[in-house]
Amino acid sequence: MKTFLILGAGTAGTMIAIKMSRKLDPQEWKIILVDRDQNHYYQPGFIFLPFGMHKPQDVVKPKRSFVPRRVEFILSDIELVEPENSRVKLTNGREIPYDQLVIATGTDIHPEQTEGMLDGGWRKNIFDFYSFEGSVALGEFLKHWQGGRLVLNITEMPIKCPVAPLEFIFLADWYFKQRGMRDKVELIYATPLSGAFTKPRAAAAFGDMLSKRGIHVEADFNIAAVDSSRQIIVSWDEREIPYDLLVTIPTNMGAEVFERSGMGDDLNYVPTDKATLRSKNWENVWVMGDATDLPSSKAGSVVHFQLDVITENILAAIKGQPLPAAFDGHSLCYIESGDHKAAMIDFNYDTEPLPGVYPLPVVGPFSLLKETTINHWGKLAFRYMYWDMMLRGIPVPLPSKMSMAGKRP
């Protein structure tokens, strides 16, 4: 009996477990899925929690309920991965030798990487919304906030879902307008990037959306420290921004086990071939989703687009055949912009986000780089598609490869 081992039961790990449980012969293969957390979080829903647009229970379900019957699910943290011996040691003492390994351990926030971030103000007037606990705590805080200066700061790139900080500031603008207190709130967007986004066309479009709302952008701001006693953040080039409420996107890093195991880069992401999704160093190790070091977005849609590629390649590798499939870095994101509207971007390694319609030429129905109501309903509908289709292994009809159809270059 051979072992197909998957580390991490988030979006990527769960989807590959379902896929492989259908593809691998049960007489020949055992599938094991490991995760330290029993809850599955719908992470795109975190953005709505601070503004009371989702309830906490909307975004949490037990992981086990998505695991196929033939897959063994183990609740444990990982002590060490030994790729030279094709073996994984769990913190619960168990050792698992594997024939094929998929790493899908994701990325997490590390506020301790910034000096002073955890001193005094953390979860008092400094919050994140990249964790379930952070989003819920920020929601409680905002209910009673009387206004002042809200500073949103991105610590450093890369981060999961690079559009989420924009969504947050757009939704904040709308939220305070609805509560009749927008004039009591100053909104600052402090980013290490030179503009609103990483790619030029989208940066221009989002820049317009920010200035239209009276949101000040502080560009090229690389945070050095938080001084919570003076309520300021300081950059390495010694600029200071005072805040009453700091909403931070802390440094994002991969799982620490890859530092212990000598498998990660400086941020504990696992070096991955950008086309085949095989580890750069070990032939029977594969990497999916946020855990990779790929120059693509860290987002659920990317996992969806990687799934068919990695499945084909793993099945070919098992048969000793050359790897047939290549990932193009495809990413698709909704950007909630408030007032029941959203924008959308669709791009890959080589093509930046462009205006146009998606997924079908002319009819769309979604509009790219433009705020529409139907985009917003698309984002809301996506939560049901996620729980009831993606995590159940029901194909979502969006092709892996990015298409130029409908786009205006």
Added chain:
Amino acid sequence: MTTVSLENVKFNEEGYMVDPNAWTPEIAKAIAEREGVVLTDRHWVVINYARAEFKAKGEAPTLRNITKNTDVSTKELYALFPGGPAKLAAKIAGLGKPTGCI
């Protein structure tokens, strides 16, 4: 002393050298001058490290990588290479844009 001319050196539209192998320490001095930086021994610690990293891995190092593997702190890096240190150091070292900057 006259610095070497950059006339025959090819740069891409963002100002990074097209061919890292055509780089010489003299070219570094000229690029630095164009960027308003006077190179000291501490700059060379960073530049030499960036060149070595590029040779080993094929990519310019990120800021985090530089501070982790040299005795240069982030604070000092910003003083040496004002603005975006990883980008400016890569530029002067004749390398492409560090991938961490995407």
